[in-house]
Amino acid sequence: MAENKISANPTKETYPLFYLSDPPPSGLGFGFFDSPQKNPIPPPPPVEVFPSDEQLPTKSTAEPISINDTLVLLKGKVSTFDVFGVSNSDLVAGKYEGGLKLWEGSLDLVKTLSSDVREGRLLLKGKRVLELGCGHGxxxxxxxxxxxxxxxxQDFNSEVLRFLTIPNVEVNLSKEEDKKEKCISPDVRFFSGDWSEIHQLLLPPRNDNHKKVTECISAEEDSDGYDVILMAETVYALSSLQSLYELIKKCMRGPSGVVYMAGKKHYFGVGGGTRQFLHILDQDGTMAACLLAEVTDGSSNVREVWKFSLKQA
Ligand SMILES: C[S@@+](CC[C@H](N)C(=O)[O-])C[C@H]1O[C@@H](n2cnc3c(N)ncnc32)[C@H](O)[C@@H]1O
Structure with a gap:
């Protein structure tokens, strides 16, 4: 089987069960994906969304989420019905892809990133980061x-970015700025659109003249790709796995770029899962995969966090 070819890091962490303030809609947490997907309608065109487009204030409604003993992030809450006119358990193929809920995988991912930073396995200072299918971000x-x-x-829906991601980013960053301990001035941008098209905005075509006059640009300022690509709960639909893989290949900065992926081993009812995504990686053969964490809570589907990097020649 293809998955046997993927080498997994034998050092696995098992996190205790944690609860989100929004319980999953039913069963294993992806009840809305049980509904059969209809013929896809054309995806919305890729666009950059600017913080000035933000429409809902969430500062007053942001709830704290404890990631570990020292890390607390704030999360806003937006109703799917208010934004898309559909009930919380709906996924509308080609219209709404689940970004308004906070899924467990995104917290697994923050915990893994936090432990990799703490243990010196990941340096984020000065790096270019892309979060795909960000939702709360x-x-x-x-x-x-x-x-x-x-x-x-990046999110499929511009509404998710405007109503949820941007307010979440602002409330968390302003919290840190208030502390006046660190200078936080990252280049933060927001893009909506389908994975099959969004590279047009994420990787603007290089202008050779511009390249010549900026030859002394440092690697960290160079906008050609991302050092770290993050994605949580993005591999549920079989139909989009290939375009997601092609996108990360285009966006990853070689040779040192890495991808952190959190997700469920299998998404029952829709056929996707981390192992299906690994199968695509394995067939392509250009990336190595390493299992960083396995989350078993005894009652729901097994969740995993993986790290991918380019195979060294
Ligand atoms: C289940 S949600 C996960 C949201 C968030 N990462 C979390 O874990 O809470 C899946 C995310 O993937 C994005 N997504 C799904 N299919 C997509 C596609 N074909 N193109 C672009 N984004 C897509 C959605 O916008 C959504 O934010």
Whole structure:
């Protein structure tokens, strides 16, 4: 089986069960994906969303989420019905892809990033970070707080970015600025659109003349790709796994770029899962995968956090 070819780090961490303030809709936490997906409608065009487009104030409604003993992030809450006119348990293929809920994987991912930073396995200072399928954006926010030079957030829906991600970023960053301990001035940008098209905005075509006059640009200022790509709960739908993989290959800065992926081993009812994504990696053969954490709470689906990097020649 393909998954046997993937080498997993034998050092696994098992996190205790934690609860989100929004309980999952039913069963294993992805009840809304049980509904059959209809023929896809054309995706919305890729656009950059600016913080001035923000529409809902969430500062007053942001709730604290404890990641570990020392790390607390704030999360806003927005109703799916208010934004999209659909009930909380709905996924509307081609219209709304689940970004208004906070999924467990995004907290698994922040915990893993936090422990990798603490243990010296990951340096975020000065790095360019991309969070794909960000929703609340907590993993990307964590990297801002750790001194990343640029953090770009992507979601399928511009509404998710305007109503949720941008207010969340602002409330978390202003909290840190108030402390006046660190200078947080990352280049933070927001992009919406489908994974099959969003590279057009994330990787603008290089202008050779511009390249010549900026030859002395440092690697960290160079906008050609991302050092760290983050994604949580993005591998549920079989139909989008290939375009997601092609996107991370385009966006990853070689040879040192890394991808952190959190997700469920299997998403029952829709066929996707971390192992299906690893199968695509394995077939392509250009990336190595390492299992960083396995989260078993005894009652729901097994969740995993993986790290990918380019295989060394
Ligand atoms: C289940 S939500 C997870 C949200 C967040 N990462 C979390 O864990 O709380 C899946 C995310 O992937 C994004 N997404 C799904 N399919 C997509 C596609 N084809 N193109 C772009 N984004 C997509 C959605 O916008 C959504 O934010």
């Amino acid at each position: 907590l993993p990307g926010i964590f990297t801002c707080l750790e001194g990343a030079a640029a953090v770009h957030f």
